Amino acid sequence: MTTSVRLVEITGDNRDAVCALRVHPGQERFVASVAKSLEDAATTPEGEPWYRAVYVGDEPVGFVMLSWDVPPGRPGVLGPYYLWRLLVDGRYQGRGIGRAVLVEVVSLVRAVGGTELLTSHQPDDDGPGAFYRKFGFVPTGEIDDGEPVLRLDL
Template structure:
């Protein structure tokens, strides 16, 4: 099924806010409400966020720092995949990979040469997911101890 990235509107807000990761994954990604609160707390990070849809159903959430002036360790960029959440009922279907590919296409069209993200380097975390997509360690960590990885956009 084709994945699309859509704005969060009054019509879909409650469904998007209700998306949840599987039990035990909460330590790797914050909830949608917490992510939106973070976006409001850090306007200087130029948060850009969308609901991830499979067909007509919201299945996830993605948030980036959009072409921002990096202010490490708090704000990474210029292009930083800040949040990626796929609802527990929809994991394992390739929606996360499709969402990241769409993000890559969007930021590449804006002139980005790399996309950064970070993750908690623990068992059960998303390390393999990002490795399969071509992300490689940058050699650094963010201010929360997450490993920063980069995807070079050719």
């Protein structure tokens, strides 16, 4: 099933609705809330945060945040393109939205000349690792803050 998503700037008009999005209970250990993600973006400018609300039609259904075009060698930041957060509200999971967001993100990164997209995840068996590997990410062998790092060649 192909789901059409739009990546929309977060503004005063949609911030509360986007911050209200929640993963299923029990998934909170895998991804920070939208509010925490926005706080992390504000307090980690060296990560070059780029974030958007994910919409299906007129409904906010998720959130995505990347480190965008980080200069090489910046300490403590994976990059240049790193998928920092991907959250799909529990009510909308299982509909292909996460995959559709990754397709959009890959297209955007390729359009600006990016050659790889990195991410990391909690190593738990029930975590998002299988989702990323199914999309085509492969382990790099690196560990960042206790999380295996994955790479998708673009």
